[in-house]
Amino acid sequence: MDKRKPFDRRDFLLGAAATAATLPFGGLAFAAVPAKPKELIVRVWGGEWKDAIDSGVSKSFTANTGIAIKYDETEDNELQPKLWAAVKQKRRPPVHVNWDTTTNATKSALRNMGEDLSDLTNLPGLLPVAKPLGFDKWPLVNVYSYVYVLAYSQEAFPKAAPDSWNVLLDPKYKGRIALYNDGIGFHPAAQVAGGGKVSDIPKNMKACWDFIAKLKSQKPLLGEDPDFTNWFQKGEIDLACTIVTNARGAKKNGVKVAWTVPKEGAKMDTDALWVPKGMPANELYWAKQYVNHALSKEAQQVWCDGLGLPGVNPGIKPPDDMIGDSAYPTKDEDFKRLLRVPNKVQVENEKEWFGRFKQIMQG
Amino acid sequence: MSRYPITWRLLDLVEAVAALLWPRALHRYTGWLLLLPAIALVGLLVAGLAYMGDSSLRLLDTETFEQSEDYTLANYRDLIEKPTYFTVLMRSTGAATLVTVLTLVLAFPYAYSMVRTRSAWRRKLLLVSLFLPFFIGQVVRAYGWLVVLGKTGIVNTLLAHLGLGPFKMIYTYPSLVFGLVQYMLPFAVLLIAPAITAIDEELEAASESLGATGWRTLRHVILPLAKPGLVASAVVVFTLTITDYAMPVVLGGGTNDFIANAVYDAFFRISDNGLGSALALTLVVFASTLVAVMLGLMGAGTLGMRPSGRGR
Amino acid sequence: MSAPMVKVEQVAKRFGEAAAVADVSFSLERGRFLTILGPSGSGKTTLLRMIAGFIDPSAGEIFLKGQPVSAMPVHKRSIGMVFQRLALFPHLTAWENVAYPLKMRRFDPREIPDRVARFFRIVKLDGLEKRRIHELSGGQQQRVAIARALVFEPDLVLLDEPLAALDRKLREEMQVEFRRIQLDLGVTTINVTHDQREALVMSDEIMVMDHGRMLQLAPPAEVYRAPANAFVAGFLGLTNLLRARVLQADGSGLRLQAGDREWHQPMSRQLTVQPGTWVDCALRAERVRIVAADAGPGTGEKARGEVHDVLFEGDRVVYEVRAPALGDAVVRVIDRAPERHRLLERGRAVCLDWDDTDLLVFAV
Numbered sequence A: 001m002d003k004r005k006p007f008d009r010r011d012f013l014l015g016a017a018a019t020a021a022t023l024p025f026g027g028l029a030f031a032a033v034p035a036k037p038k039e040l041i042v043r044v045w046g047g048e049w050k051d052a053i054d055s056g057v058s059k060s061f062t063a064n065t066g067i068a069i070k071y072d073e074t075e076d077n078e079l080q081p082k083l084w085a086a087v088k089q090k091r092r093p094p095v096h097v098n099w100d101t102t103t104n105a106t107k108s109a110l111r112n113m114g115e116d117l118s119d120l121t122n123l124p125g126l127l128p129v130a131k132p133l134g135f136d137k138w139p140l141v142n143v144y145s146y147v148y149v150l151a152y153s154q155e156a157f158p159k160a161a162p163d164s165w166n167v168l169l170d171p172k173y174k175g176r177i178a179l180y181n182d183g184i185g186f187h188p189a190a191q192v193a194g195g196g197k198v199s200d201i202p203k204n205m206k207a208c209w210d211f212i213a214k215l216k217s218q219k220p221l222l223g224e225d226p227d228f229t230n231w232f233q234k235g236e237i238d239l240a241c242t243i244v245t246n247a248r249g250a251k252k253n254g255v256k257v258a259w260t261v262p263k264e265g266a267k268m269d270t271d272a273l274w275v276p277k278g279m280p281a282n283e284l285y286w287a288k289q290y291v292n293h294a295l296s297k298e299a300q301q302v303w304c305d306g307l308g309l310p311g312v313n314p315g316i317k318p319p320d321d322m323i324g325d326s327a328y329p330t331k332d333e334d335f336k337r338l339l340r341v342p343n344k345v346q347v348e349n350e351k352e353w354f355g356r357f358k359q360i361m362q363g
Numbered sequence B: 001m002s003r004y005p006i007t008w009r010l011l012d013l014v015e016a017v018a019a020l021l022w023p024r025a026l027h028r029y030t031g032w033l034l035l036l037p038a039i040a041l042v043g044l045l046v047a048g049l050a051y052m053g054d055s056s057l058r059l060l061d062t063e064t065f066e067q068s069e070d071y072t073l074a075n076y077r078d079l080i081e082k083p084t085y086f087t088v089l090m091r092s093t094g095a096a097t098l099v100t101v102l103t104l105v106l107a108f109p110y111a112y113s114m115v116r117t118r119s120a121w122r123r124k125l126l127l128v129s130l131f132l133p134f135f136i137g138q139v140v141r142a143y144g145w146l147v148v149l150g151k152t153g154i155v156n157t158l159l160a161h162l163g164l165g166p167f168k169m170i171y172t173y174p175s176l177v178f179g180l181v182q183y184m185l186p187f188a189v190l191l192i193a194p195a196i197t198a199i200d201e202e203l204e205a206a207s208e209s210l211g212a213t214g215w216r217t218l219r220h221v222i223l224p225l226a227k228p229g230l231v232a233s234a235v236v237v238f239t240l241t242i243t244d245y246a247m248p249v250v251l252g253g254g255t256n257d258f259i260a261n262a263v264y265d266a267f268f269r270i271s272d273n274g275l276g277s278a279l280a281l282t283l284v285v286f287a288s289t290l291v292a293v294m295l296g297l298m299g300a301g302t303l304g305m306r307p308s309g310r311g312r
Numbered sequence C: 001m002s003a004p005m006v007k008v009e010q011v012a013k014r015f016g017e018a019a020a021v022a023d024v025s026f027s028l029e030r031g032r033f034l035t036i037l038g039p040s041g042s043g044k045t046t047l048l049r050m051i052a053g054f055i056d057p058s059a060g061e062i063f064l065k066g067q068p069v070s071a072m073p074v075h076k077r078s079i080g081m082v083f084q085r086l087a088l089f090p091h092l093t094a095w096e097n098v099a100y101p102l103k104m105r106r107f108d109p110r111e112i113p114d115r116v117a118r119f120f121r122i123v124k125l126d127g128l129e130k131r132r133i134h135e136l137s138g139g140q141q142q143r144v145a146i147a148r149a150l151v152f153e154p155d156l157v158l159l160d161e162p163l164a165a166l167d168r169k170l171r172e173e174m175q176v177e178f179r180r181i182q183l184d185l186g187v188t189t190i191n192v193t194h195d196q197r198e199a200l201v202m203s204d205e206i207m208v209m210d211h212g213r214m215l216q217l218a219p220p221a222e223v224y225r226a227p228a229n230a231f232v233a234g235f236l237g238l239t240n241l242l243r244a245r246v247l248q249a250d251g252s253g254l255r256l257q258a259g260d261r262e263w264h265q266p267m268s269r270q271l272t273v274q275p276g277t278w279v280d281c282a283l284r285a286e287r288v289r290i291v292a293a294d295a296g297p298g299t300g301e302k303a304r305g306e307v308h309d310v311l312f313e314g315d316r317v318v319y320e321v322r323a324p325a326l327g328d329a330v331v332r333v334i335d336r337a338p339e340r341h342r343l344l345e346r347g348r349a350v351c352l353d354w355d356d357t358d359l360l361v362f363a364v
């Protein structure tokens, strides 16, 4: 159980802010610093996610710079076309910093929507996973990784964690399992559980689709991040393939939920921050400073703590409840159990995969 | 001395100002002026449709996530070839039909007793119970059903006290239909009520005295005369349902999508404006065709007796 | 002996405190035409609707052909009704309106067209079958409503002032027309009106109502000549009503006083009144004779007066005469043959006279 109280986090934060003030921004104080905007707008996901970035990144940023942070909670997928339209029409983009899935951020980068972040001072020290694949420059930066775990209700599995994704096919749990409504995060796991190989993605995914087709007869619920937390809390489901953060959210609310990386492995993915093109130079400068700050050890420590996810800044301490957790990879052997699909493959096949998944699930 | 009321003075003032802004010579154009907002709105809609029409003919390039320069029917071919879209279209249509029938069946007696009751108190009660949920938006109401009908919801809790259940009552197709009917009911009642008000009660008495039972009076007098209201509410309920987005999301459990959900997915989830536009236009054409057919069918036929109908 | 077509026994209807109909009893034989006559609000419609079955009586019982009908729903009663506002079905044609009761009463479908055609001929509407209701004139609509109420040959037809909305000429035509049809078909009919002329012209019997009570039920001539009370006398025809005081009462008659005048009133029927009480005297305007005071000695005179107003109506003249001797009462006089003499002008001194038997006396 997570016993941390909000005030603990706040205490920590004060300390972090104090040190931060002396470091990156202190250095800039004597240079010709561009005019500070009154506020920056950052797109975030709600719930757990917003709380985490607020206490981890924004509060200390505001303390250091005096620039207020405003949040835009528009769904990432809904904001995307607006951002694209704005950049294309050379209008000021609706947000300064976009917190996005790496897949979506890659899509935008392919369209040349993002500013280059190569000159951020914190980049050199980061883990290799921070660098987006398939680009020379840094049109986005990955900020942490996460695992699509098999989350389960401890009431349904009182003794031991289920050890295989095949448990989803057990008739006992018919109508009590849940997936993302676009199937995201599940493809590699299904591929392996169905007897295929991850390296065959995207060429031969028969094993994956057969497995998902079998799942359909189990009448799964399909939803988005907040749904999983909610469904566990309301006792609607016993099993779900979801990002660990959501399961952890339910657990923090006192629901008996645990998670595991089954023997077949689980998909690992990343989220990113990027800065859209088209804003005035001074705002661009400070938006990049915000991203830079988000990559600092201090900010990452609190932010990723809140999410229960491993950050890209090496040497941050895992939260107490995630130490030794297979969904919080720190060691090489942890990483070996996780399944990865390059973002480029993902972006190029998303439409196709999405169509296949819908075809099975809506049939 | 009789006083000239202050409100009249104000009206005079308003008229004087209006005369300045819109001189008498222009009065024959007043009708057009009043139509202007409507024309502007329709114009915008047409422009939007044209834009979507153009977009629907361009293919998405997944390398750059830009739309193709040249026109193609590939998106429409996709709609025909991928069974998902047909399934979803049929689900929307089926649900819209079912919801329309159920809503009218429930709304008609409701509207009838609301209009015909002699007790002002009961009429108010019926109106209030109609309007209270009306003021709560669709999404909030749908979430309300989750609270009421969920696994740990009120109904299952009560049933548990009786040693029953728990029953799965949400995230299913029936729960979706139920939620939609409940949402549509006020619209239907409000459209049917004026039609019933317009029927002289004496006609019902006359029908009975001519030998018709209550049912046959309903069938041969009240329903035909209330037809304008019934048709109007059928059209409204049908179009609102077939184009609905929120109920399938909240109550459908993710596996009961309507076309609007597919449109949303195409636009926002896979960033494919072309496919989204093609889907949206298909929905517009399909739904308007159905409504036209509905209006055509329901506009004809009355008692089924004609002077020429000898020996029928 | 067969039961009367309609029998109403001590029927009453209260709406809350107020009694719309109070203790009405009567019966009506097959083929008869009864008119219920009374001022507005007297309970006519209420009584009619109780017979039709739209309203349940608060007390009493109604019999049709000897059968109590309080438990019989409207559509089971063999009653054709013509409504005050006609209540024709606007969504149907004239033909469909008339065929409606036949279809509802499950007549043999092969019989329906001929029967409908016959009734269109009876109400003289043949050729207009395919018209919608709103494509017909007021009088034509009336005829459709009548045909619709009669076409299934009900035991009883009820008319709730259907003619009231028509202009006078059309109304009088329809009155005659309906009476002809009613006699031809021999259908028992109850008609409601507050038009006394209509009642007198059409009916076999007239029932006068006031304040929910039945005041008199008798053939038209009897109701006119021998009204049961001052109200009935005043309601039918043009009648002078005069309050008088009883000075003396004995077997031969009454000694009455009104204003300065005292006279002996022979009585044809028994009326027990005490000296010192008041009575109402009713005198039909057409029973009063009027001559100019300077025309020389006439046959006699009951009162003198002065012409106060002259209403020339073509076939008759109504004089209003102020008679100081009768407590300054205004006496109305009808002269039915104005073409035979010169009209008396306003201000003229006149003598009034009438036969003792024409003065009707009612206890107050």
Ligand SMILES: Nc1ncnc2c1ncn2[C@@H]1O[C@H](COP(=O)(O)OP(=O)(O)OP(=O)(O)O)[C@@H](O)[C@H]1O
Pocket: C015, C019, C020, C038, C039, C040, C041, C042, C043, C044, C045, C046, C047, C194
């Ligand atoms: N539904 C009702 N509720 C309360 N009072 C009523 C109702 N119907 C009739 N009344 C009252 O009963 C009395 C008789 O009404 P009714 O309609 O029978 O009169 P009517 O003789 O037909 O009058 P009219 O010649 O004006 O049609 C009236 O005082 C009327 O106000």
Ligand SMILES: [Mg+2]
Pocket: C044, C045, C046
């Ligand atoms: Mg009446």
